[in-house]
Amino acid sequence: MSTRCPVSAGAAAFDPFGDAYQADPAASLRWSRDEEPVFYSPTIGYWVVTRYEDVKAVFRDNLLFSPSIALEKITPVCDEATSVLARYDYAMARTLVNEDEPEHMPRRRALMDPFTPKELAHHEPMVRRLTREYVDRFVDSGQADLVDEMLWEIPLTVALHFLGVPEEDMDTLREYSIAHTVNTWGRPSPEEQVAVAEAVGRFWQYAGKVLGKLREDPSGHGWMPFSIRVQREKPEVITDSYLHSIMMAGIVAAHETTANAAANAIKLLLENRRAWEEICADPGLIPNAVEECLRHSGSVAAWRRLVTADTSIGGVEIPKGAKLLIVNSSANRDERHFDNADEFDIRRENTADHLTFGYGSHQCMGKNLARMEIQIFLEELTRRLPHLELVPDQTFSYLPNTSFRGPDHLWVRWDPSANPERADPEVLRARHPVRIGEPSKRAISRTVTVREITRAADGVVRVTLSDVHGRQLPAWAPGAHIDIELEGLSRQYSLCGDPDDRGRYEIAVLKEPESRGGSRYAHESLQVGQTLTMRGPRNHFRLDPAAGRYVLVAGGIGITPIIAMADHARAIGKPYEIHYCGRDASTMAFLDRLERDHGDRLTVYVSAEGTRLDIDALLAELAEDAQIYACGPERLLSALDEATGHRPDDFLRVEHFTSTRRDLDPADEHAFDVELRDSGLTLRVAADQTLLDALRAANIDVQSDCEEGLCGSCEASVLDGEVDHRDLVLTKAERGAGKVMMTCCSRARGAKLVLGL
Ligand code: HEM
Ligand code: FES
Numbered sequence: 001m002s003t004r005c006p007v008s009a010g011a012a013a014f015d016p017f018g019d020a021y022q023a024d025p026a027a028s029l030r031w032s033r034d035e036e037p038v039f040y041s042p043t044i045g046y047w048v049v050t051r052y053e054d055v056k057a058v059f060r061d062n063l064l065f066s067p068s069i070a071l072e073k074i075t076p077v078c079d080e081a082t083s084v085l086a087r088y089d090y091a092m093a094r095t096l097v098n099e100d101e102p103e104h105m106p107r108r109r110a111l112m113d114p115f116t117p118k119e120l121a122h123h124e125p126m127v128r129r130l131t132r133e134y135v136d137r138f139v140d141s142g143q144a145d146l147v148d149e150m151l152w153e154i155p156l157t158v159a160l161h162f163l164g165v166p167e168e169d170m171d172t173l174r175e176y177s178i179a180h181t182v183n184t185w186g187r188p189s190p191e192e193q194v195a196v197a198e199a200v201g202r203f204w205q206y207a208g209k210v211l212g213k214l215r216e217d218p219s220g221h222g223w224m225p226f227s228i229r230v231q232r233e234k235p236e237v238i239t240d241s242y243l244h245s246i247m248m249a250g251i252v253a254a255h256e257t258t259a260n261a262a263a264n265a266i267k268l269l270l271e272n273r274r275a276w277e278e279i280c281a282d283p284g285l286i287p288n289a290v291e292e293c294l295r296h297s298g299s300v301a302a303w304r305r306l307v308t309a310d311t312s313i314g315g316v317e318i319p320k321g322a323k324l325l326i327v328n329s330s331a332n333r334d335e336r337h338f339d340n341a342d343e344f345d346i347r348r349e350n351t352a353d354h355l356t357f358g359y360g361s362h363q364c365m366g367k368n369l370a371r372m373e374i375q376i377f378l379e380e381l382t383r384r385l386p387h388l389e390l391v392p393d394q395t396f397s398y399l400p401n402t403s404f405r406g407p408d409h410l411w412v413r414w415d416p417s418a419n420p421e422r423a424d425p426e427v428l429r430a431r432h433p434v435r436i437g438e439p440s441k442r443a444i445s446r447t448v449t450v451r452e453i454t455r456a457a458d459g460v461v462r463v464t465l466s467d468v469h470g471r472q473l474p475a476w477a478p479g480a481h482i483d484i485e486l487e488g489l490s491r492q493y494s495l496c497g498d499p500d501d502r503g504r505y506e507i508a509v510l511k512e513p514e515s516r517g518g519s520r521y522a523h524e525s526l527q528v529g530q531t532l533t534m535r536g537p538r539n540h541f542r543l544d545p546a547a548g549r550y551v552l553v554a555g556g557i558g559i560t561p562i563i564a565m566a567d568h569a570r571a572i573g574k575p576y577e578i579h580y581c582g583r584d585a586s587t588m589a590f591l592d593r594l595e596r597d598h599g600d601r602l603t604v605y606v607s608a609e610g611t612r613l614d615i616d617a618l619l620a621e622l623a624e625d626a627q628i629y630a631c632g633p634e635r636l637l638s639a640l641d642e643a644t645g646h647r648p649d650d651f652l653r654v655e656h657f658t659s660t661r662r663d664l665d666p667a668d669e670h671a672f673d674v675e676l677r678d679s680g681l682t683l684r685v686a687a688d689q690t691l692l693d694a695l696r697a698a699n700i701d702v703q704s705d706c707e708e709g710l711c712g713s714c715e716a717s718v719l720d721g722e723v724d725h726r727d728l729v730l731t732k733a734e735r736g737a738g739k740v741m742m743t744c745c746s747r748a749r750g751a752k753l754v755l756g757l
Contacts, residue, residue: 011039014048016302016325016402017187023398025301025405026333027342033334038316044074044402046304046325047318052338052355054314055331058305058324059359060678063101065305067362069323070098072304074185074402081193088201093241095249097362105361105680106237110230111246114162114223115365116699117436120372122221124434126161127373130154131380139384139421143391143413151262151377151410158373159254162366163247164222169210173251176203179399180252186401207247223250257299258370260406261356262377265293267410268344269378270390274469275346280386282447283379283432287439289346290374291354296344298356301329301405325402328355347446347474349713352438352701361680368436368699375434383430384421388414438701441535441713445485448473448534450526451504456589459511460557461523464497464504468531472502478564479541479629479655482507485533486518486526494561494631494655495537496590499568505537508589510557538705540712540729541629541655543568548625550576553613553640555632556588561655562631563590566598581605581613581636615643624648631655649733656710656728664688672748676700676757677719685747692743700757702743709745716743721753 010031015021020028029050032039037051049055058065096108113119134154138144156177160170178199182188188196211224218228224247231238269276269289279285307322318324332354333341345351357364364370381388391411398405421427435443452464467473481494482505497506509522543550543565550569554562559580569576578601582588585606594602605611622628628651630640637654644652666687674691675682685694692714695702704714709727718741725735727742734740741753 007040007042008036010036011041014041015043017400022400025327025329029327029330033330038314046323049313049324049326050330051314052331052334052336055326055328055355056359058313058326062361064308064311065324066100066308067098067305068100069304069306071184073183075187078190078193080190081197084194084197085201088205090201090204091241092248093245095245110234110237111227112365114226116697117368120368120436123162124372127158127376130157131376135380135384139419140416142416146266146410146412147263147407151259155258155373156255159251162223162369163250164220164224165210172206176206177251177255179256181256181399181401181404185403186399204248208244211244211247254366256404258373260299260404261294261370262374263406263410264297264299265290265374267407268293268297270388272344275344279378280382282445284443284445285346286375286378287435288351288444290371291439292344292346292348292351294356295332295351295354298329298332299406300356300403302327302403303358331355347444349441352703360678372434372436379432383427385414387418388412437696438703441703441705445533445535447531450528450530450532453526453528456508458586460508460589462506462508464506466504473505474537476537477539478543478568479561480537480539482534482536486521489518491518496560496563508557508560538711541653544627547627548623550574551622551626551628552576553579553628553630555581555636558632559590565629570598576601578602579613584608615639619643628652649736650731653731673752675754677754678757690744691747695743704744707744709742714742714744715740717756719754719756722749724749
């Protein structure tokens with residue numbers, strides 16, 4: 001096939017064992033993402049896939065793209081190594097990761113339970129204890145190779161605990177455990193192959209003995225005892241030889257992947273000192289930082305699939321029998337999916353979309369154990385050694401191979417006399433809760449300083465905020481809001497300043513007599529120079545560029561998003577009009593500015609002066625392609641809603657800050673099934689359970705933020721079934737189309753939904 005395809009210069013030069021790929025696989029394939037996202041590499045005899053959407057599509061379809069070659073040795077095994085393995089009766093079978101259907105899914109389902117967040121929580125104390133013990137050993141020394149002194153061994157020991165290997169056998173298995181990387185994905189010499197074969201053979205035999213012991217009493221914790229119990233119920237699904245194989249495979253899957261990922265993460269954070277300092281100051285940022293490290297510099301750089309029928313990927317014809325190298329590290333830095341993809345940003349909101357754990361029905365089962373381990377490593381190191389730094393001028397070496405990636409050594413140094421625990425032993429006791437599962441957007445905070453507080457109207461103050469370190473704040477578009485913590489309460493405020501000024505944000509705060517405290521605090525106690533915790537911005541009130549005219553309706557403090565929208569409409573030359581209602585002119589913020597900048601577009605209604613917005617009259621004059629954007633009291637919004645019921649679906653868009661979500665009352669709800677097409681699972685959502693909770697319990701990553709139907713972050717695509725929409729995010733048109741739903745609050749109308757997850 002290769003001879004039929006013209007091979008470009010870039011494709012001919014591609015060498016996954018060369019320096020450029022080893023140093024930074026994603027950077028070495030930028031040319032491909034831009035020019036030739038699917039190409040044939042004559043060097044390795046594989047088709048190489050480098051863009052996010054294509055890599056994900058290959059992971060998603062495990063029938064057309066079989067995983068059977070995932071662990072095939074890229075360099076064929078020499079005869080001598082083969083006979084060594086035969087001597088040990090080595091009979092490793094396919095195990096999950098390289099198994100085809102219909103065998104794979106029944107086994108995956110049967111063996112999944114110990115990986116769920118609920119079960120993983122039991123392992124947290126063990127991981128923490130091990131990490132502390134290892135750090136204790138070097139904390140006073142001032143210098144360490146973190147790979148040799150911590151990161152290589154802990155994931156192996158954690159894996160043995162996770163498997164349920166008896167303590168007395170751990171040392172032997174640890175001794176036998178070896179690096180599989182070179183042998184599977186590298187260019188091992190025949191001598192190396194023979195040495196690895198010896199080690200693998202010994203390991204295989206000892207694993208068999210341990211298994212025999214566990215069979216005698218499989219009542220304990222761990223994946224192996226669990227699997228032995230499953231075997232008793234389903235002997236046709238989990239066979240004897242399968243048990244032996246997964247014992248070995250479990251260790252391989254859990255060990256080097258996690259050790260490398262942790263080393264990459266610590267290296268990346270120390271190279272980006274400010275990010276390191278930020279996680280030292282706010283451990284709540286660690287889960288998302290871990291995810292960003294996995295995205296930016298993950299430990300599995302590429303994976304493999306076999307094409308089972310003629311097909312096309314990214315528009316390129318690929319024949320049956322072709323082998324694919326799907327470069328997930330390249331996909332993770334694809335600008336088409338991640339903004340400023342090369343930038344390392346621990347607050348990146350969609351970072352958990354990365355493909356380092358694969359995707360779909362073979363997605364890494366151990367992902368949440370790995371996430372937990374790396375979080376704990378970072379938490380312990382940032383707390384006990386915040387002054388840690390990389391030893392300068394060290395060169396990092398990597399084992400040349402296509403897939404597993406992490407530095408061979410990671411030398412760090414610090415001044416032990418400055419260890420915080422010497423001054424304050426309490427440091428040792430502190431701990432931050434681990435987040436099991438995908439990171440929550442709620443935790444992605446930043447610290448801002450109050451720059452200015454000015455009066456905007458009676459009972460309204462305008463507050464200007466900037467980043468505490470003077471950095472640019474995230475970009476935003478009109479309609480966006482931020483969450484600010486005031487006296488322990490999180491309150492949402494629309495941004496009303498200039499989106500082009502990334503140095504500052506402006507919000508306006510109304511003093512509400514019924515306030516939960518936040519607004520009173522902003523009026524009475526907030527001081528210039530004070531720092532606040534902020535989250536966001538988020539936007540579920542965006543202007544639709546397709547509208548012919550924007551009709552902007554504000555009631556009271558609802559003017560804040562509206563003023564930003566009006567500024568934008570004016571800047572781009574879109575027809576618009578503003579209708580601003582209030583009780584009394586003295587309480588209406590920004591009137592002067594609105595008069596100045598939008599005078600001819602502005603109509604003001606002041607009830608104290610007897611002027612009121614006549615909704616029917618307003619609607620009567622509007623063209624069909626106009627859109628109304630409204631923010632204000634619920635009364636105004638529902639009046640508009642009622643009056644526009646017969647209009648096109650997207651005619652009215654409103655901003656809600658409070659959800660109408662009730663607690664789930666099982667008496668009013670029904671349970672339903674949800675089939676997850678990409679993951680090959682069907683889950684039961686109980687009557688008193690949200691769909692989001694059911695997904696999380698089954699280890700399916702879904703982002704979330706508000707968890708009450710307001711923010712849109714928990715969206716999932718719906719392939720079949722009728723949705724009972726309960727969010728406040730989707731427009732009527734979007735609901736009608738039935739293609740997406742918010743998993744935190746919406747449910748099935750009928751017995752079943754099919755989702756693209
Ligand atoms: C599969 C990566 C840690 C157990 C996989 C796959 C990848 C991967 C890329 C193949 C996914 C696919 O084909 O779609 C990683 C990374 C890790 C890690 C980057 C650490 C950062 C772990 C740990 C365990 C584990 C700690 C076990 C405790 C598994 C298993 C599979 C798998 C059992 C096979 C799942 C299946 O095919 O159904 N992993 N892994 N992994 N991983 Fe991990
Ligand atoms: Fe915000 Fe679901 S998490 S809408």
